Structure formats: C-alpha cells, structure tokens
Amino acid sequence: MARNAKLESWVDEVAKMCKPDAVQWCDGTQEEYDTLAQLMYETGTFIRLNEKLRPNSFLCRSDPADVARVEDRTYISWATKEQAGPTNNWIDPNEIRTTMTGLYEGSMQGRTMYVIPYSMGPIGSPIGRIGFILTDSPYVVCNMHIMSRVGTKVLEVLGDSDDFVRGVHSLGAPLTDPKQPDVPWPCNAENKYIVHFPETREIWSFGSGYGGNALLGKKCHALRIASVQARDEGWMAEHMLILKITSPEGEVKYMTGAFPSACGKTNLAMLTPTIPGWKVECIGDDIAWMKFGEDGRLYAINPEHGFFGVAPGTSEDSNHHAMGTLRKNSIFTNCALTKDGDVWWEEMTDEAPAETVDWLRRHWEPSMDRPAANPNARFTTPAGQCPVIADEWEDPKGVPISAFLIGGRRAGVVPLVHQARSWNHGTFMASIMSSEKTAAAAGKVGELRFDPMAMLPFCGYHMGDYLSHWVEIGERADAAKLPEIFYVNWFRKSDAGKFMWPGFGENSRVLKWAFERCDGKADAVDTAIGQMPSPEMLDTDGLDVDAATLKELLTVDAAGWLESLPAIEAHYAQFGDKLPKALADELAGLRQRLEAAK
Ligand code: GTP
Ligand code: SPV
Ligand code: MN
DSSP: OOOOHHHHHHHHHHHHHHOOSEEEEOOOOHHHHHHHHHHHHHTTSEEEOOTTTSTTOEEEOOOTTOSSBOGGGEEEOOSSHHHHOTTSOBOOHHHHHHHHHHHHTTTTTTSEEEEEEEEESSTTOTTOEEEEEEESOHHHHHHHHHHSEESHHHHHHHTTOOOSEEEEEEOSOOOOSTTOOOOSSOOOGGGOEEEEEGGGTEEEEESOOSHHHHOTIIIIIIIIIHHHHHHHHTOEEESEEEEEEEOTTOOEEEEEEEOOTTSSHHHHHTOOOSSTTOEEEEEESSOEEEEEOTTSOEEEEOOOSEEEEEOTTOOTTTOHHHHHHTTSSOEEESOEEETTSOEEOTTSSSSOOSOEEOTTSOEEOTTSSSOSSOTTOEEEEEGGGOTTBOGGGGOTTOEEEEEEEEOOOOSSSSOSEEEOSSHHHHHHHHHTOEEEOOTTBSSOTTOEEEOGGGOTTTOOSOHHHHHHHHHHHHHHSOGGGSOEEEEEOSOOBOTTSOBSSOOGGGGHHHHHHHHHHHTTOSOOEEOSSSEEOOGGGSOOTTOOOOHHHHHHHTSOOHHHHHHHHHHHHHHHHTTGGGSOHHHHHHHHHHHHHHHHHO
16 A cells, blocks of 8 residues: 555654554454454453343443543634634643643553544545544544444545544553553543644544543544534534434435434434334434535535444433444443343333442442433444434435424423524524533533534634634525524423423424425414414324423413523624624514514
C-alpha cells in the first residue's frame, strides 16, 4: 500500500509525545476485535456474558468518576472566543496545546497506542469522511469497531490525501512501573479535557474513557467538527435520528428527529407503531448528515455503523427492536450483572431479578433504594443487527427527508405536537427548544435549559452563526422541497408528576399525522404557536388516554408561553448581532399572536 507520509509523521509525533510501549495499526478485522476483547477479559475490564443468553457480548463497568460526557471539560478551541460563541467553552489553542502536551507527555507508558482508521459514512462514498484516533484504550478500539467502519480499506481510500480528522485520545493513566497492576477502567478523572480544534480538524481528548468523550468519531467528529465543515460547504450535520415510515397504502417517507441526549431518539428511530398497517424502520438513531440532492431535496445519511444507546428504560415493551438488536455481539457499559451471567437494567423486565451485582460491583436487591444500572448505562451494538434496519440504511446517496421532528423533555407548556408554518418558523421553534437535563451528561438532572436543535453540546462554532446557517439553507432551497418541521413533546406531566402521554409505540399516532400533513391530507388548527391537530384530527382509535388529558395535551397554554418569552429573549440576547433577523421577527410574531390570543 502507498504510504501516507503526513499520516505517518503525525502518528510518530504523537507516539514520541505519549511514549507507548508499542504502536498497533488496527485492521478492523473480527480477529482483532476478538483478540482485544480477550485481552480486556484477562485484565478484568470485560466480563464475558453467558454465551447462550448473550453470545459474543461483554459487560464493562467504568470508574464511578467517568460515567458520562463532561460538558464543562469540553472545549471548542478556535483562535478567538468570538468564533466559539457564547454557548461553548472556549480555550486559547496555544494555551491548551501547551497544557495538554504536558499531560500527554509519557501518558501512554506501559500501554499500546492503537491507530484506528475509521470512516463515518460508507467507506469511499462521496459523503463519507475519514478520521484517525490514536488511543491507548482497547475499549475505544472495540467500540469504534461497532460504531464506525474501521479498517485497512480506509487507508486505501485515503491514499496520500491529508483530508482526515486527527483524533488523539489518552486515558491519562500510564503504567510507569512494570510491576504496577492495571485497573479495570483506567482514567484520569481529575484532568479530563475534550478539546476540538475546528481550524485544523483536530480532536484532543484526555482522561476519560467513556462514550462521547472517548469514541471520537461520534460527537467530536461527526457533530462538532462536521458541523463546521457543513457550514463551510453548505450542508447540515445534526444530532438527529433518521427513520423510514410506510403507510398502509405502501407510501414511504423519511423523517429525522432532533431530541437532546436521552430524550427518545433511539426509541423513535425503531418504534413499533400501535396503529394498524403502519411500519417504521430505522436508518440511524443519533446523527444525520444532510446534503441537497440534484432534485433540490435534502438527503440524509447516518454516518455511524452502530448504536451507543441508553440502556435503562429499554425493554421488550418500550423498544422491542432495540432488544432484538442487542441480543449478541454487543458491549454493555455500567449495566448490572445477573446471577446467570446476563445484563440487567431498570425497567428491562417487569420484575427485577431477585439479586444482581450492580454497576458498582456491589450486591444489589430490588428493595434497595438505588438503581442497579447507572442511569447513563449504555449498549454498543451493530446497527446492521436491528430487526427493522431499512434496506437503504447504507445507501451512499442518502434518503430524501420529508419532515424534521424536534423536541425535548418538557413537563409543562409545550403541547404534544405543533407544526411550523414555514422553514424560518420551524428554525425558530427549534432554536427556542428547551429540555430538562438528563444523565447523558454530568451535572444536575432535571434542570431546564435551552438546547437549540438539540445541538447545544455539539455545535462546533458560534450558535448564532449556526442559526444563520439554518436560515441560509432555507434561502437556498426551493421552499416546497424543504422538510416540514414539527415540534413534539412526549414528556408532558400531570400535576401528580405522571407522564400524560403513553409515548413509545403510541408516538406513531403523531408520526401518522405528520406524514399526512406533509401531503396536505390531514387537518390542523391554526394557533398562536403553530398548526395543531385537535383531538379528533389525531388517530386515537384504541388509545388509552382520557378525553380531558388529550385535550390538555393539544391545547395552547398561552399564559405559559407568554411567561416563557422573557427567558427566550434572554436566550436570544446572548447571540447579539449574530442572531438572524428572520428569527427575531419570528419571536416578535409569536409575542403578537400570543397577546392577541389572551
Ligand atoms: P442519546 O443516545 O443520549 O442521544 O439518547 P436518545 O435521544 O437516543 O434517547 P433514548 O431513545 O435512548 O431514550 C432515553 C430514555 O427516554 C429511555 O429511558 C427511554 O425509555 C425514554 N423514552 C424514550 N421515548 C420515550 C417516550 O416516548 N416517552 C417516555 N415517557 N419516555 C421515553
Ligand atoms: C448523547 O449524549 O447524545 C449520546 C451519548 O448519544 S454520547 O456518545 O456519550 O455522547
Ligand atoms: Mn445522542
């Protein structure tokens, strides 16, 4: 194979800095995966699950100080703070390079440095993007095997080009003394850094081995770096699931959905409709890259190759197809271990097992007032194993998108569904989206925060410029060919604190309404906030929700919206003159309509 001098000199440079005992170029083969899994089994990182119950699968328990993305240690390091904008942590690139070079110095001693060539998107497809991770974590290698396309073929396609994302990842836990025993989950909890250099397409990660902090192809590359490339090149990189929906008449549409972390993307992407005759299939569950096709429509691909999904709450009832996906060849992180050598998590089964070993390796019984699995416990599982993966999920030209769904966790105010009147109105709705924080990121769960397009933690540049990019996408396109935008909320709660909407498979009723709205076939009521179905416009056959609740779910809480306007104004004020005028106009229009509706 032709050698790529730029790649090799970078690998040499990083090896000189981190001083691993060995450097291993990954080939992406099953044999490589098996060897590394066996190595982690021997060092106590991996527990091999019962081969009959969960073939070729492993459980891994992390350090309790390393269980989620760390947003306060995640940085976007442009030359100036202004370029990162008010919603990102910024750090001066020269300063952080000095700091991290110090941390990386000798940080891989006693370990192997793996060179992972990966492709986000089908290898060699015009929309695929290549990256490399240099990591001292075999856990990262095995997870990347599942989550992306790893292997020698990537090197062949790259040739001598230097168009690749450079990721460096170190656990920051060198084994300096040959007699020093390793721990099951090495990390450096006190010194975590996840730093992005958008200008040079580099990612430097240190100290954490978990999820989006460490599997650099996912949020770091496919969202934070790719969002910058997308802006520069006129496409979109979004935190969105992609689903295919087929009507009883056999008509197909594709929809994406932007929901913040742990707000229902994996579930919606593969839901089992409760309404007869409708079918939902999965294209992707977390990230969508979208480009205009020759016909002027937006086409989406899933750059990933696996699911890194939230385990707690996943069950045969809530997500049958996820349960089918993770039956084999999967890695489970921070789940509980049952007596018969399988995994368990909260709500996986109606009845909890009589005893398990919890994610902290302690004896656990259902009567205990702590969960057996960490709330952000995850499964890593091949997308191709999903029983309802759509045939076209790896089509390099992508699938044409008819609708964007957006939404977060909102106990109050936001109705079950409302539709935007135009692209700019939908962009506005997405930009004022807010959600109660979940366990996917470290910090206080439940706090309400604005999360525009579910991209707050994942936008690689100034959020005001990102909003302008959405407006510009709309300006460039033929309005009739743009997706319709729907704001949904599965998470309304009653005064008693119970979910008012049953969610999961029942969400298909909202999908059906959206599907038919795209064709102008379903009715809607014009309201101050957008177009909404009245209860009789939604298919409620067989739905177990009482009339009063349904009415409340589909009523505009004008007082609640008016009350939220000052917070929206403050949210917008932080973007200063970067706030697109079209969105300021939308906000003024909303205020006017709400006041008129009072
Ligand atoms: P990330 O992988 O972090 O981006 O999360 P995600 O958006 O894919 O979220 P996921 O589908 O994994 O759902 C997270 C949690 O929300 C799980 O515990 C689900 O059981 C729960 N959930 C998903 N859909 C619904 C719903 O329609 N209603 C309710 N009440 N809960 C839901
Ligand atoms: C999310 O937090 O949105 C995830 C999980 O999808 S992680 O890969 O850890 O970012
Ligand atoms: Mn996500």
